[in-house]
Amino acid sequence: xxxxxxxxxxxxxxxxxxxxxxxxxxxxxxxxxxxxxxxxxxxxxxxxxxxxxxxxxxxxxxxxxxxxxxxxxxxxxxxxxxxxxxxxxxxxxxxxxxxxxxxxxxxxxxxxxxxxxxxxxxxxxxxxxxxxxxxxxxxxxxxxxxxxxxxxxxxxxxxxxxxxxxxxxxxxxxxxxxxxxxxxxxxxxxxxxxxxxxxxxxxxxxxxxxxxxxxxxxxxxxxxxxxxxxxxxxxxxxxxxxxxxxxxxxxxxxxxxxxxxxxxxxxxxxxxxxxxxxxxxxxxxxxxxxxxxxxxxxxxxxxxxxxxxxxxxxxxxxxxxxxxxxxxxxxxxxxxxxxxxxxxxxxxxxxxxxxxxxxxxxxxxxxxxxxxxxxxxxxxxxxxxxxxxxxxxxxxxxxxxxxxxxxxxxxxxxxxxxxx
Amino acid sequence: xxxxxxxxxxxxxxxxxxxxxxxxxxxxxxxxxxxxxxxxxxxxxxxxxxxxxxxxxxxxxxxxxxxxxxxxxxxxxxxxxxxxxxxxxxxxxxxxxxxxxxxxxxxxxxxxxxxxxxxxxxxxxxxxxxxxxxxxxxxxxxxxxxxxxxxxxxxxxxxxxxxxxxxx
Numbered sequence: 001x002x003x004x005x006x007x008x009x010x011x012x013x014x015x016x017x018x019x020x021x022x023x024x025x026x027x028x029x030x031x032x033x034x035x036x037x038x039x040x041x042x043x044x045x046x047x048x049x050x051x052x053x054x055x056x057x058x059x060x061x062x063x064x065x066x067x068x069x070x071x072x073x074x075x076x077x078x079x080x081x082x083x084x085x086x087x088x089x090x091x092x093x094x095x096x097x098x099x100x101x102x103x104x105x106x107x108x109x110x111x112x113x114x115x116x117x118x119x120x121x122x123x124x125x126x127x128x129x130x131x132x133x134x135x136x137x138x139x140x141x142x143x144x145x146x147x148x149x150x151x152x153x154x155x156x157x158x159x160x161x162x163x164x165x166x167x168x169x170x171x172x173x174x175x176x177x178x179x180x181x182x183x184x185x186x187x188x189x190x191x192x193x194x195x196x197x198x199x200x201x202x203x204x205x206x207x208x209x210x211x212x213x214x215x216x217x218x219x220x221x222x223x224x225x226x227x228x229x230x231x232x233x234x235x236x237x238x239x240x241x242x243x244x245x246x247x248x249x250x251x252x253x254x255x256x257x258x259x260x261x262x263x264x265x266x267x268x269x270x271x272x273x274x275x276x277x278x279x280x281x282x283x284x285x286x287x288x289x290x291x292x293x294x295x296x297x298x299x300x301x302x303x304x305x306x307x308x309x310x311x312x313x314x315x316x317x318x319x320x321x322x323x324x325x326x327x328x329x330x331x332x333x334x335x336x337x338x339x340x341x342x343x344x345x346x347x348x349x350x351x352x353x354x355x356x357x358x359x360x361x362x363x364x365x366x367x368x369x370x371x372x373x374x375x376x377x378x379x380x381x382x383x384x385x386x387x388x389x390x391x392x393x394x395x396x397x398x399x400x401x402x403x404x405x406x407x408x409x410x411x412x413x414x415x416x417x418x419x420x
Numbered sequence: 421x422x423x424x425x426x427x428x429x430x431x432x433x434x435x436x437x438x439x440x441x442x443x444x445x446x447x448x449x450x451x452x453x454x455x456x457x458x459x460x461x462x463x464x465x466x467x468x469x470x471x472x473x474x475x476x477x478x479x480x481x482x483x484x485x486x487x488x489x490x491x492x493x494x495x496x497x498x499x500x501x502x503x504x505x506x507x508x509x510x511x512x513x514x515x516x517x518x519x520x521x522x523x524x525x526x527x528x529x530x531x532x533x534x535x536x537x538x539x540x541x542x543x544x545x546x547x548x549x550x551x552x553x554x555x556x557x558x559x560x561x562x563x564x565x566x567x568x569x570x571x572x573x574x575x576x577x578x579x580x581x582x583x584x585x586x587x588x
Contacts, residue, residue, distance in 0.1 A: 024562065024564050037442075037445045037487060037489075038486060038487065038488070040448050041448045041488055041489070041492075044448070045575050048575050048579075049575055049578055049579050049582070050579060050582070051582065066442075066445075067445075067446060071446070072446060074446035074447055075446040078446060078447075078448075121486075122486055122488075123485075123486050124484065124485050124486040124510055126486075138486040138510050139486060139510060139513060139514075140486050140487075140488035140510060140513060140514035140517060140518075141486075141488040141514075142488060142514065142517035142518060142573065142574045142575060143513060143514075143517060143574065145574075145575065146574055146575070146578045149578060149582070150578065150581075150582075154564070188433055188480060188483055189433070189479055189480035189483070189506065189508070192480065192506060192508070192509065193509050219510075222480060222483065222508060222509065223509075224509055277433060364437075364442040364485075365437075365441065365442045365443055366442055366443075366445075383435075383437070383484060385435045385437040385438065385484060386435075386437065386438055386460050386461075387437055387438070387441055387460045388437050388442075392441075392460045392463075
């Protein structure tokens with residue numbers, strides 16, 4: 001019986017030969033993740049279950065990244081709760097400020113997730129690891145608590161939509177543009193409860209970081225997971241990095257899909273998502289009149305090294321507009337160090353940007369770059385909901401790192417070729 | 421279980437930032453979260469809502485973050501249930517896991533107007549509009565989800581399972 005890559009990973013973790021869309025199954029999880037917002041609730045619920053220890057201390061990962069370095073007393077108390085829980089249960093994968101990163105940048109980088117894994121995390125962007133060929137999905141705190149106790153969770157097998165991207169990617173167009181364009185086509189509930197499988201020559205040519213970016217935003221189309229079949233590019237990334245054995249799964253050629261959507265990428269422009277939904281996308285050339293007050297380059301979507309390299313390339317020889325502030329946030333300490341060694345940080349600071357230690361802060365309106373009433377931000381982050389980055393009457397536009405950098409120079413939404 | 425109350429109506433794609441903005445997520449205390457429930461969709465909602473009231477919404481209610489604080493805030497604000505055309509996936513799970521009843525019904529979400537008095541028979545999935553004297557049907561809840569509700573949420577369900585395993 002033919003199966004999709006998602007169905008194969010789910011079947012393997014359910015101990016079954018095959019699964020079908022709609023089926024409710026119990027699966028073993030390879031890793032369970034929580035952060036400083038979701039883990040406090042999960043720890044409270046875990047303690048109600050009445051078990052002495054977590055199911056496997058190597059496989060419970062806690063990353064305080066949202067309100068860190070702690071922005072106030074309450075958030076310090078929240079992280080303290082995680083720290084104490086990690087010590088009590090001797091969790092080796094608790095990541096303290098200074099040694100941490102934005103969770104979905106950190107876990108692949110540290111080799112904690114790999115192809116064929118089944119990962120749940122109490123953070124909606126846990127779907128990121130689909131970029132490595134893993135099944136990963138976001139859940140709530142109570143689901144995390146149950147997984148920390150049992151090492152398993154229940155899932156409904158999703159139907160899959162296959163996206164085939166063909167044609168050559170134009171310069172300045174990357175994974176972020178592909179996913180924004182796709183969400184623009186199908187809407188923020190276009191893949192509700194489903195798996196988004198990204199395939200085709202344009203995906204095969206995309207680096208691992210672009211694939212992680214695409215899978216990261218599957219949740220913005222309502223999907224349960226996004227996934228890219230692992231290949232040589234994946235192998236090169238995980239070899240020597242993965243802390244556990246991994247398995248490469250592929251969809252069968254005759255696997256069943258709810259829908260197959262073909263997208264020609266050869267004429268795509270960089271995409272901008274207008275307020276207040278990620279589906280409100282337009283090509284950058286139709287967005288040039290929008291003035292902005294703040295640009296943010298970072299987050300679990302676009303805070304990786306290739307994102308910073310791209311931004312630096314565009315910024316080269318330019319200065320940030322007097323009318324705005326540019327925040328650059330490397331996704332992890334390793335990315336930060338690489339950016340230092342490559343001279344990117346120096347370049348950002350010389351251009352007039354603020355460079356921060358890793359944090360999710362501004363992406364969710366937590367801290368570090370909150371918008372005042374009426375202000376507009378352009379960000380490489382993942383959401384532009386009402387009030388997402390601050391005041392309910394502020395606005396967030398989403399874009400790729402090259403567009404963000406060009407816009408920081410010109411003080412309005414701008415295409416990278418405008419500053420070349 | 422019968423749920424009854426006055427309705428508050430919202431549109432499509434009500435996201436978790438609208439339900440409980442991140443600026444309040446430095447606490448997980450339900451009473452604190454309830455004070456800001458739906459604040460960015462309707463700033464007056466936390467002061468207007470009465471125990472038992474029902475939220476009506478369009479498609480994709482609860483899209484966005486995995487924050488369980490969203491259904492917790494709604495429940496703690498006294499809302500008895502949410503009826504929407506559809507729910508975002510993680511919100512749907514979270515609502516069952518913490519014991520907030522939710523119902524999918526396109527028909528009810530379209531026909532019910534703000535202020536209507538509505539009664540819901542949660543076992544049967546039947547929604548009665550007492551103001552308009554109309555009846556709508558909700559999408560049936562999978563049996564497995566009903567077991568979670570019967571156990572008082574996921575933690576109760578898991579505890580029962582673990583106790584069962586010890587006795588076996």
